[in-house]
Amino acid sequence: MIDTKNIYSELFDKQKANQFVVGNSSYNERIEKLKRLKHAIENTYKQDIREALYEDFKKPHLETDLTEIYPVINEINFVRKNLKSWLKKQWVDTPLALLGSSSFIMNEPKGVCLIISPWNYPINLTFGPLVSAIAAGNTVIIKPSEMTPNTSKLMAKIVSELFEESEIALVEGEVEVSQELLKLPFNHIFFTGSPAVGKIVMKAASEHLTSVTLELGGKSPTIIDDASHLEKTVKKIVYGKFTNAGQTCIAPDYVLLKSNLKSKFIEIFKAKVLEFYSENTENSESYCRIVNRKHFERLVSHIEDAKSNKSTIASGGTYNATDNFIEPTLVFNSPEDSKLMQEEIFGPILPLITYETIEEAVAYVNSREKPLALYIFSKNNKVIDFVLKNTRAGSTCVNHNLLQFLNHNLPFGGSNNSGIGNSHGYFGFLEFINQRSVLKQHTLGAVDLLTPPYTNWKQRLVDLTIKWF
Ligand code: NAD
DSSP, X not given: XXXXXXXXXXXXXXXXXXXXXXXXXXXXXXXXXXXXXXXXXXXXXXXXXXXXXXXXXXOOHHHHIIIIIHHHHHHHHHHHHHHHHHHSOEEEOOOGGGTTEEEEEEEXXXXXXXXXXXXXXXXXXXXXXXXXXXXXXXXXXXXXXXXXXXXXXXXXXXXXXXXXXXXXXXXXXXXXXXXXXXXXXXXXXXXXXXXXXXXXXXXXXXXXXXXXXXXOOOOOEEEEXXXXXXXXXXXXXXXXXXXXXXXXXXXXXXXXXXXXXXXHHHHHHXXXXXXXXXXXXXXXXXXXXXXXXXXXXHHHHHHHHHHHSSOEEEEXXXXXXXXXXXXXXXXXXXXXXXXXXHSOOOSSEEEEEEESSHHHHHHHHHTSOOOSEEEEEOSOHHHHHHHHHHOOOSEEEESSSSGGGGOTTSOBOOOBTXXXXXBSHHHHHHHTEEEEEEEEEOSOOGGGGGOSSXXXXXXXXXXXXXXXX
């Protein structure tokens, strides 16, 4: 029997021994690595990536290009434009009391890092953080999800072709592999996944006081306030919700709708689903499948619950176990204590809840955990402002959904239950570095005059320092 425990600790030791070589790599060397990764994703393996994701859950090629390949290429391009300035020493002022010294901040790599990624956007959420880790000069062990085996296998091939394992390595396997890896004293763990597993990761990290980035999930609310652009609003929501069949961390989880808009919303919803996925969604080449039987059954149980409780299925509701197909489904009147309203849905089911006043909608949002994303559809700036100021969330997109993920000038992350830390651009880079402060003394300073024995004139000098400097 292979002693996997030893394999991982040997790999870890190899990377640990190599961390200063990688950490001291030049700007050009880091850019070279990123170019190699870009070429592999954009050219050499583009078709393989599309096919692997189609194999894993019938993800349409266009969706793969837009939501898996494009964000990683975009991240690489952004880093290439900015890395030079991020790697520079940042000189900062030194107070007069420390006259004779200068100070700077050095962005040093954290060291040996672990990236654990989920299955729902496997390329995007594995290689995206990897770009930040490479830019920061770390060595990395990656553990992708076992639920998209074809994509994980392909990523292992890409990583082993592009990098030495003493620098970047990918290990495939079940949850037990993560559990073994989590025992090792990594310098940083970047985890993307559910809040429940996030807690396990944080607990394991605490053993070694390893810093963590936790990109988690939860129920992301979508508030619709006015009728003026309902057609466009519902179109955007149907797109945001059913891309990747709702298996998106920032997909609208449920809609909070002004009560007078309900019947119009349902009518437009049905029309948009028809327009996007045709009469027979199951045959549509634009709609993917649920990733596996376990998740399919979890989602079907929500639909069956809705049929047996007081809920109304306003649209959709059919499914087919043969290939884990679930129709885009709209549910109205879901009881508050139903699983649908208690758990992150992470699938193509959209509950609709009505409200009378915006205060009521905000109170509903605030009665739950802080969401990863909160969406507001309104033309009224006062309402938008009110919602922004009176709720908490990782990110917000006003009058659209999902798009906030694509701007690398914005940090992407959650807050408390939806996450700790950020990814993307400079914010992602910061997660993988330690801002080391350096104070360099050039000449004798005032503090050197204050060593014991403490005399009266030294006391006066301290008094003056407190008063004036
Ligand atoms: P998950 O938490 O089940 O698994 C994520 C990773 O953790 C996988 O690689 C898995 O192998 C590993 N893992 C699972 N159980 C583990 C355990 N007990 N110990 C150690 N490792 C373990 O998540 P998932 O099902 O892959 O993804 C769905 C979740 O991820 C949703 O909650 C979604 O909202 C969230 N998510 C968040 C983001 C974000 O950027 N914030 C992005 C995508 C998905």
